[in-house]
Amino acid sequence: MAVIDVPRKRGTSHGIFRRRPFFTLACLVVLFFIACAAFASWIAPYDPLAQSIDAMMQPPGGDHLLGTDSYGQDILSRIIHGARYALLIGLGSVLLGATGGLILGVAAGLSKGWVEWVLVRIIDAILALPSLILAVAFIALLGQGVDKVTLAVGLSMIGPFSRTVRSDVLQVKSQLFVEAAGLMAIPRLHIIRRHILPNIIFPLCVQVTVRVSEAVLVSASLSFLGIGVTPPTPDWGLMISEGRGFVSFAPWMSGMPGLALAALLIALAIMGDGIREEYDPKLRQGR
C-alpha cells in the first residue's frame, strides 16, 4: 500500500474549525440547508404546491412569513422544498461528473503515444465549452426534468474533472514506487488499483466539494432560463425566473429564493475554499 504521506502539520480535524471562523459559519449554513432538505415535509408550514386565489402575491409577514407568489403558493415552503432539489441535483451531478472525469482522466494519464494525444485533445474539446453551454446542448437532446438536469449538468462537468485527474495521475506516475512496481512486473491493473487510484482519490474528493457550488449554480441557471426543471417544481432558479416579471411590485417573489440560492452558493464557496487551502498539497507548498 503506497499512499503518499500527506503531512497534516496543524492539529486535529477539530483545529480547522477553530482556525477558520468563516469556514465554520459556512459549514453551519450548508448544514442548515441540508437539514431543510432532509426534513422539508416536517418543517415547511404549507404544501409547496398548494395554490390559493385568496392569498396571491402577499408581502412577507403575517400568515406567510416570506410572502406568496402569483399562484398564492407559500414562498417559505417552496424555498425549504427547493433546498432538496438544489442539493440533490448538485450532489448527483457532481458525483456523475467526478466518475466520468476519473475514468477519462486516468485513461488519458496512463496512455502513451497517439492515444494520449487524442484523449488530451478530447478533454481540451470538452473544456472549450463552458459547463452551462454544454449542459444546454445536453438538455436539447435529453429534454427537461429533474433527472435530465442532473444528467446534463453531470456530463458537462466531466471536462474539468478529467483535467485535474490527469494531472494528478501524471504526478503519481512519476513517483518511484510506481516505477518500482512496474519493474517488479506487477500487472498493470493491479498497479492502477493499489498504487495510483488511492493517491488520486483524495484530491478528487477535494475537487468534488469545491465544485458542488458550480453544479448547484448551473442547474439553477438552467431552470432560470426556463429549460431545466419544469413548473410547478419548487426549484429556486425557476422561482427567481417566475418572479422576474413582478419585480416592480412583488420583489420578494424572486428576492427570497434568490437570497437562499446566494446564501447557499457563498457558503459552499467558502467551504470549498477552506477545504482546498487546507488539503490541496499544491496550494499549501506556496506554489
Added chain:
Amino acid sequence: MLAHIGQKVAQTFAVLLIVSFASFALLKLAPGDPVVLMLGSEFSQETYDDMRAQLGLDQPFLAQYVQWLGDFVTGHWGTSYVGRADIYTYVVHEALPVTLTLTAASIFLALLIGVPLGVISAVRKDGVLDTVVAAGALTLTAFPSFFLGILLIWFLAVRFGLFPVMGFVPPWQDFAAGMWHLALPALTLSTFFIGMIVRVTRAAMIEVMEQPYIASARARGEPQWRVVWVHGMRNIMMPLVTTVGLQLGGILQGAVLTETVFSLPGLGQMLTNAVLGREYVLVQAGVMLTALMFIFVNLLVDLSYPFLDPRLRTR
C-alpha cells in the same frame, strides 16, 4: 519558436475537428426526423425519399459530416424551421455582435475595477483593505449573476429609474444610448470576473514583489508608484492575459444568463429559444460558435506569451 507555433496550431486544429464532430453528432442524435419536420404532416413515400436524398440524408455518416463541415465553413448554415430565416445571417450578423459587445464591455469593466483592487491589496498585504477585498472577491465570484441582475434592475432601474430596464441599442449606431443600455448588463456580467481578476492580480503581484528586480528598482531609489505600476505591472501581464483567455468560457456562459435577464437579443437568447423550439441546427450553431471563440482566443493568448515576456522568445 516556429515549431512551437506550429504545434499549437496543430493541436488547436485537432480540438476544432473534435468539437465539430461532436456538434454534428448532436444534430444526428437529436430526436425527430428532419424530413418529417420539413414536409409537415401529409406526404407520400416518394416525396419523403426525394426530400431525404435532397437533404443528403441517404449518404453514409462520414460523407454527411464532410458535407456539413464544408457547408459550415463556407457559411451555409441552413434555414431556421420556425423563423424561416437564414441561420448564418441571423446568428453571425444579428446575435453575435450583441454578445460580443456585452462580453467586451464586461471584460473591460472587470479589468478596470479588478486590477487596481488586486494590486492595492497585494501591496498592502494582510491589511484591512486586503481582508475586505478578499471577502468581497469571494462573495462576488460565488453570487449568482442572474439574481444580481434582477437586484440591479429592481434598485437602479425600477426604484430610482437611473437606467433602462432592458433592451439593446447598438453602440456603433448611437454610442451614448448604447452605453447607457449596456451599463447594467455589463456590470452584472463583470461581477464574477472582477472577483477572479482581483484574486489573480493579488497572487501574481505578491509573487512579483519578492523578485530581485523589484528590490533593485527600489535600491535605485525609484518611487513606489513606479515600482508597482511599471515594474510590477509588466510582470503580471502574463497571468492576467491567461486568466482572461481561460475565463472567456465563463464570461460567455454568464452572457447567456445576463442576456436573458435584460432581454438582449444575443447568442444566449438564441440558444434558449432554440432549445425550447427544438431547433437543433441553431443549438449546434451556438455551440460551435462558443467553442470557436474560446479556442481562437486561447490560441491568441498562447501566441502572445513571447510578446509579453521577452524571456520566452529565445526558447
